[in-house]
Amino acid sequence: MNDEEMKTISLTVNGEQVTRAVPVRQHLVDFLRSDLGLTGAHLGCEHGICGACSVRVDGAVVRGCLMLAVQADGADVVTIEGLTDTGEVADLQEAFVARNALQCGFCTPGMLMTAADLLGEARAMTREEIRTFLSGNFCRCTGYHAIVDAVEATLAKRLRK
């Protein structure tokens, strides 16, 4: 298997059907960023520790760097761009701004993707549980406090509805 070997894949990305030939060795986030120009998912560590590359594949949040693009053949992929367009996390994004839950913003797309999963569970969680849920996403600026604030506030608001 050499690096030049290509394979054609068809998948849905943010609701749009996409067909592309990709190197068999390329991981999903390189494909999303360089082929599709969706630069919201970031590459931090590239080995599954930092969570900056989190994307949703077939409804579940995953590490985009730990999946090959060819494995996404036939899948339904949603990136932070798609999540923003649908308005699913508009309230969470507002809360991030209101609470200063980001400084450099590098981790934010991954944080939002993971927190969207948490909010999707629609059950009450303590701050400690929120921290545990987000523990797979590194932030090197905020010290997490403001991020947990934003998620906690959004969750509380949604549960009141």
Add this chain to the structure above:
Amino acid sequence: MRAESVEHALELLAEHGDDARVLAGGQSLMPTLNMRLSHPRVLIDINRLDALKGISLHDGEVRIGALARHAEVMRSPIVARHLPLIAQAVPHVAHVAVRNRGTFGGSIALADPAAEMPACALALGATFVLASRAGRREVPSDIFFKGLYETERRPEELLVETRLPVSGPRPVSVFMELARRHGDFAIAGVAFQLMIDGDVVQNGRLVYFGSEDRPKLAGTVLDAVRGSRLGPADIDAAAAAVAGDLSPMSSPQGSAKLRLHLQKVLTRRALEAARARSGVAA
């Protein structure tokens, strides 16, 4: 290469053997590929093999398909009801995004010495089903884990299923681990199954992980608690016995001395928890 059936995967393994790596959830293999630490000539992607998915209950045993994701194990009512040890352990397996991809079988086949599922499988006396073109064989967990990332699986074999016995009297299960960050690999961990009748420990399988090159069954600690009521003196004796079973490796996460100390701390906590839980059950 994408395997289209189990037979196809076994053919590919027979053809490529050690030049091939099986790609299951990829949560450990992909990092090594990204970092260019491993360069298999062939990757065999088994993710579409529906035959390897699912969790079921048959004749006193739970069968976990090799491709069952950690997230599925965590949600499974069968696991929650029949395998409380695993139910306690899965939330410690990495983080949500990793659990959504990573597989039970992948964790067993990789045999990371600090991983939760190999330790639980050993504590539960699991049997692993390995398939090759020559047929299938069943390997007990006691001999499956051979060393650092080393198992009884031969290059041409595929781990297809884990069988976990649930028959017999209900044991007390305790899983505990210590890690720098929730979800990181453990620097010390215990997976204990104790058969407690009345208040007395009849038998058990006590596994330590994150210490040596593989999960380890602790005979000396078991001897220290067998026949006891897990009183303070018994727990002291068990903690003292840990050094008889383990000689932990040093690593950047902690010296051998620290890791032995942590296993003693966990031994005390786990046995105290076992005593409390058996009391509730009785």
